[in-house]
Amino acid sequence: MKQQDFLVIFILGQQRYALPLSAVDRVVRMVAITPLPHAPDIVLGVVNFQGQVIPVINVRRRFGLPEQEIALSDQLVMAHTAHRAVALVVDAVQDVSACAAQSQIEAKHILPGLEYVTGAVKLTDGLILIHDLDTFLSLEEEDALDRALEIA
Secondary structure (H helix, E strand, C coil): CCCEEEEEEEEECCEEEEEEHHHEEEEEECCCCECCCCCCCCEEEEEEECCEEEEEECHHHHHCCCCCCCCCCCEEEEEECCCCEEEEEECEEEEEEEEEHHHEEEHHHHCCCCCCEEEEEEECCEEEEEECHHHCCCHHHHHHHHHHHHHC
16 A cells, blocks of 8 residues: 555646646646647647647536636646546646545545546645546547547
8 A cells, every 4th residue: 555645736726636646747838739620529639749749638628617718827737648648738736745645535435426536635725636537538539539630
């Protein structure tokens, strides 16, 4: 059993979320996003990052949050799923935090069937939901994204 996990904490609106550090490659400033026709609704488009074409995920849309214009002050979390590299648009990355394994709560104990969430960690200043990138895209969305990337 792990003694602690490292989490990348990011902000969308007034809420904090987290991804396991092991899924995050780096954080970069916002760049121009090229539209990708025929991509799933949660894909804003693609960016060219170090010669690699990476789909950009609209995290707000995935979580059912109000849409917001992308600003130059936003950041891209360059991360990876088991199948592909992805970029997530976030308002800001707040911190990389070491969280003791015993302070984490499994998602099934919070709300069974909670999509995209593997658990939560309770900090002194609030609760942070830990997300699972491998569940962000459904199989249908993965297939549609693959087809859109092939056509582009």
